[in-house]
Amino acid sequence: MIIDRYAEDRLQEAFGIGMAAIDGLGVGAAWGRVPAGGATEIHRHDEQEMFVIVAGTGELVVDGERHAAGPGTVARFEPFESHVLRNTGDDDLVFVTQYWRDAERALASAARTAGRSPFGQRPVFVFSTPPTPNGDLHLGHLSGPYLGADVFVRFQRMNGTRAYHLTGSDDYQSYVQSLAVKEGRPPAQVAAHYSAEIAATLAAMDIPLDQYTVTGTDTTYAAGLRDYFSRIVASGAVTAREAGALFDPGDGRYLYEVDVSGGCPGCGNGTNGNICEECGEPNTVTDLTDPVAKPSAAAPVRGTVVRYMLPLHEHRDAVTEHHLDGRVPARLRELAARLFRRDSVDIPVTHPSTWGIAPAEDAVEDQVVWVWPEMAFGFLHGIQRLGERLGEPWRASEPAEDWKIVHFFGYDNSFYHSILYPVLYRAAFPGWRPDIDYHVNEFYLLEGSKFSTSRRHAIWGKEILTEDTVDAVRYFLSRTRAESERTDFRREAFDAAVRDRLIGTWQAWTSDLGRRVADDHDGTAPDAGEWTPVHRAFLARLGARLDALGGSLGPDGFSLGEAAAELDGLVDDVVRFARSETLLNAAGLPDAARTGVALELAAARLLAHGAAPVMPRFARRLATALGQPEPEQWPSTVELVPPGTKIALAETVFFTEAPQ
Structure with missing residues (x-):
């Protein structure tokens, strides 16, 4: 006989709460205590696990779905089901857990997870990175976030998921302003032109969108962004303070992003200001080696400027915790670990500029919210806009716990999506724990070199996409997609395929x-x-x-x-x-x-x-x-074509060679 009793003085920190082992039961077992207002860390594992609630009231969140829990509640979790126990009452929530391994059940559960939607009736918002409207989309763009998100959404819908594909035109990028100066026309005109071109190319690629947000023309976007940014300021996460900056020696222009280049302080490769596409790490431009001001092609002048700054290093634990919640590839976790090995990571979130949206606060003058923190709000705004059309009560100012967000982006955007944005969300909405999956792709090369909009080294989507070639392009880009390593598009290989x-x-x-x-x-x-x-x-x-x-x-x-x-x-x-x-x-x-x-x-x-x-x-x-209806549901098994069905395969041409 084995008797064990709950004792608070035996509890030790584990999974974000206090736990005490129960020995001798033949399976893993423990007491657990969740304090009022607290919660276990979200976790998933290969064991089966059972909770028995002994005292207190709370809720179980299992794969994003909520279930009330109180004394006498028994819950068993299948292998790989994510689960959290939250205390929603005023007293301690005490429970007993037992857990054990069953290799056969774990394998079966893994197979079910692979072939069905785990999202239930939750809305799933799938974002492909909003493209910069300083050029049309080329095959490098299309092979990455846009095709990936489209296929993901199509498959999830075949499995009954309420999945939506959202993206938009990232109008306030500094690259738009740079091109506008070069072309001698207003940046808004440049953004509008290329935004329309981008939307047309996505349509030609058979990538329908449920929401396409044009940030420069959306009538409620600026006000929503200012409210969002004010929430972050009010949280104390960002403050206006003086810090070093670089300026052009000719006209005194403040330098960031496209206007300055140099050696990356992290990996040493050449980079523009603020982010390194090679290693994924941010820079403050003042830490670039041998910087060059692009307007004058000379060494910049050092000075200072007051901006809103985010001491990102203070939020290491928040990022680590967030990375436990969803699908976070090792590539992104390694980037976070590498970044947080620095003693400090101070990120400016506003910049002196005439192109963008100014914050509501007057602590900085003639500055705009940096377009990358802006994008974090843009995702929530896109959900709200989609909800308005669908009659759903989705609000950017009130993100909901049942939202499942899935991001598709290139590795050069990894810092923003998987590190910066979770910190900003926590600051703006401290009661929201965003459930986000990340899908990242590497650079897709063209004949051995990077696709480049600015250098026009590209095969543009409209050059190769027709009604007769679109599926062949989608097939080849899928087959050669740069997922875990860089891959290469070669026209000869495409034609051969x-x-x-x-x-x-x-x-x-x-x-x-x-x-x-x-x-x-x-x-x-x-x-x-x-x-x-x-x-x-x-x-x-x-x-x-x-x-x-x-x-x-x-x-x-x-x-x-x-x-x-x-x-x-x-x-x-x-x-x-x-x-x-x-x-x-x-x-x-x-x-x-x-x-x-x-x-x-x-x-x-x-x-x-x-x-x-x-x-x-x-x-x-x-x-x-084959005499069958359009495939709209994912099959659960292999089925024969009903006998007697008229077959027209012999006379159907599915593919033709692409014109040169």
Whole structure:
């Protein structure tokens, strides 16, 4: 017999609360105490766990969904379910926890997580980084945040999630003003022109948007930003103080971002002011090595200026805590760890400029809210604008606990999204714990060098996108996307992929299958007949491809590269299968032969569903050629095409070679 009693003096700090181990039960066990107003850290693990509430009142938040908890409440968590216990009462909340490992259940839970939406009925707001309207979108842009967010949203909707794709035109970037000076026209005119071009390119790429916010023309944006910034000032997180700055020796212009360059203080590579695209670390421009003022091409003059400053180093623990809540790739955690090894990280959040939105406070003169902190508000404003159209009570000034936010961005934006913004959100909304997943991509190169809008080293979206090429472009960008390392777009490789893979393999198989159905089965899907061991094995292989596709498109393991590889693998599987199965008719085994054809059609049906998030036009046309409706739901299993269905594969052309 084992008896253990709760004793407050035994408690030790763990998971953000007090806990005391209970020994001898054969499983892990402990007492826990959550003080009034407190909460456990959010966590997820491979064990199963059970809570029994002994005293107090609170709520359980499990994968973002809330459940009341009081004395007598028993809750069991599956492996990998995120969970938090909060005390909403005035007295201590006391509970007992037991936890144990079950490898089989953990594996099954991981598989379910990969192939279904974990978001329930929560709204999921998927943001692709708002592009700078100083040029149109090129393939480097499209391959990263925009295609990634679009495929993510399409897959989640097929799984029943309320997912929305939001982005916009980041009008107040200093790069817009720089181009305006070069072109001799107002920055607002430059922003409006390229914002329209960007929206058209996204449409040509089959990337529909649920919200496209144009910050320079939105009538309520400026007032909302000022209120948001005033909240941050009132929190004390940022203060107006004098600090070092650089100025142009010719006209005395304050220098930041595009107007100054030098060596990165972190990695030593060449960089513009305020952020290094190579290592991802911010700079204050005064810490650049051998700085050059771009207006005069001379060494800048050092001086001081009063700006609102954020001592980011004081918020190390808040960033670490935030990174426990959602999907945060190791690349981002490493950046945060590297950055916080510095003794101090002081970030200016306003800058002297004539282009931007001035804060409501008068502690600084002739300054604007820096466009990057501004963007953090822009995301919330976009949610509000979307809600206004949908009749939802979403407010930028009152972010809700059930919001799930998913960000897609390039590594050069990592500091802002995953480090700066969580700190600003905590300052502006101390009662909100944002639940954010991050998906980051590396630089996509063009013939070995960086795509560049300013240098016009690019293949622009409109140069290559047509109704006939859009799916081929989406396929190739997915297949070669720079996810964990830099990759390269080469026109010769793209043309070869279209010619040899999409036309020479995918379409060659569908056309051949269509001809065999026409010749041997009067143009309709045959019913399966005799099943051989090879048939059973192939059906199982199709099931494995379905599981792998779901895993590569799910929120935790999302990878466009893996998804495109699985689609290729599916086609390769069925081509090999068909090559041997066509011999059955010649062998005088028609019942077994029609089972093979039925399985090929099942593979084609699976390909239509599996390709729908990545190549939506191809998926619709393939489904139509199979006599099936447009794929709108993610399949739970592999299904045969109903016998007798009219098949039009032989006469359907899915891909053509792109014009040079």
